[in-house]
Amino acid sequence: MATQSSAPPAQSISPLAPIGVSAAIEAASNPGFQAKVKIFDEFALNDRVGIVSGGNRGLGLEMALALCEAGARAIYCFDLPAEPSEEWNQTSAYVKKLGNGSRLEYAQIDVRDQQALWDKAKEIGDREGRMDVCIAAAGILKTHTDCLTYPAQQFKDVLDVNTNGVLFTAQAAGQQMRRFGNGGSIILIASMSGSITNRDHAWVSYNSSKSAVLQMARSMACELGPERIRVNSLSPGHIYTSMTAAYLDTQPHLLDKWSNLNPLGRIGRPDELRGVIAWLASDASTFCTGSDILVSGGHHAW
Numbered sequence: 001m002a003t004q005s006s007a008p009p010a011q012s013i014s015p016l017a018p019i020g021v022s023a024a025i026e027a028a029s030n031p032g033f034q035a036k037v038k039i040f041d042e043f044a045l046n047d048r049v050g051i052v053s054g055g056n057r058g059l060g061l062e063m064a065l066a067l068c069e070a071g072a073r074a075i076y077c078f079d080l081p082a083e084p085s086e087e088w089n090q091t092s093a094y095v096k097k098l099g100n101g102s103r104l105e106y107a108q109i110d111v112r113d114q115q116a117l118w119d120k121a122k123e124i125g126d127r128e129g130r131m132d133v134c135i136a137a138a139g140i141l142k143t144h145t146d147c148l149t150y151p152a153q154q155f156k157d158v159l160d161v162n163t164n165g166v167l168f169t170a171q172a173a174g175q176q177m178r179r180f181g182n183g184g185s186i187i188l189i190a191s192m193s194g195s196i197t198n199r200d201h202a203w204v205s206y207n208s209s210k211s212a213v214l215q216m217a218r219s220m221a222c223e224l225g226p227e228r229i230r231v232n233s234l235s236p237g238h239i240y241t242s243m244t245a246a247y248l249d250t251q252p253h254l255l256d257k258w259s260n261l262n263p264l265g266r267i268g269r270p271d272e273l274r275g276v277i278a279w280l281a282s283d284a285s286t287f288c289t290g291s292d293i294l295v296s297g298g299h300h301a302w
């Protein structure tokens, strides 16, 4: 006897519904239905507001610009200097020229200062009336230090920024996401060094700090899922920025060495994180939380 299959009741619906195969099926039975490319609309961040720590330069600034290009209303960059860098000013001016109404803002905040972060995020929430995206990218890397005699204070200094600072940044944005009740996307910048150890580099504090971020993302994702606040970590491989320049510019042989540690045979560019950031920040990734996304040129695969 033939049984009629029936789909379970819908638990959620895409804001762009009908979309994908559902749109195709509707088009088949409705001659008036207008076929429309929607894949890029899923990545749109129109009117959204976000925070990027470490946004004065490097990967943070690159990611902030990607959010602006995707249509965000305002992205607030937090970093240490009282005034933003020339690079930041040029990027902010470029955002204005995009003509999509997006703006880049800057605030001097030390991510080790939990209360300052919470207060600043609340101020932004008061001003903008929403909070949608957070990228916790501020981080530091120290010089090689023997793990068996690693000084307590130096170890603490790295964890204070790379682990505690990431938590405080995520808290600040998450509090505002909870306040406005629209969910949100929190992206914690970890590193492949949270999952692998960089060969011949004595970076026990950095590697430990990044492993903690991976578990922080999973743990926060589980607590905040019911509020539709998604938390993921992004783990880049070697990318040329001021952080890695401290090694690559002073030890030129490292470029070949690092390049040959991944199957693509080169290190990455900051702009190669634009796609994954747009995906994680937007409605294109609404079923992704508690994940670590490795973008390493395959370094971790060897």
Ligand SMILES: NC(=O)c1ccc[n+]([C@@H]2O[C@H](COP(=O)([O-])OP(=O)(O)OC[C@H]3O[C@@H](n4cnc5c(N)ncnc54)[C@H](O)[C@@H]3O)[C@@H](O)[C@H]2O)c1
Residues within 6 Å of the ligand: 053, 054, 055, 056, 057, 058, 059, 060, 078, 079, 080, 081, 109, 110, 111, 112, 136, 137, 138, 139, 140, 161, 165, 189, 190, 191, 192, 235, 236, 237, 238, 239, 240, 241, 242, 243, 244
């Ligand atoms: N470049 C890479 O190859 C690579 C690879 C994996 C992960 N990462 C991670 O990406 C993130 C960005 O690194 P990057 O390569 O752009 O380095 P970067 O040094 O260019 O940028 C880091 C930024 O963080 C800021 N910062 C440091 N301490 C801070 C504090 N206490 N409060 C506020 N801001 C602070 C710095 O001023 C700087 O602007 C870091 O978390 C880093 O660990 C980088």
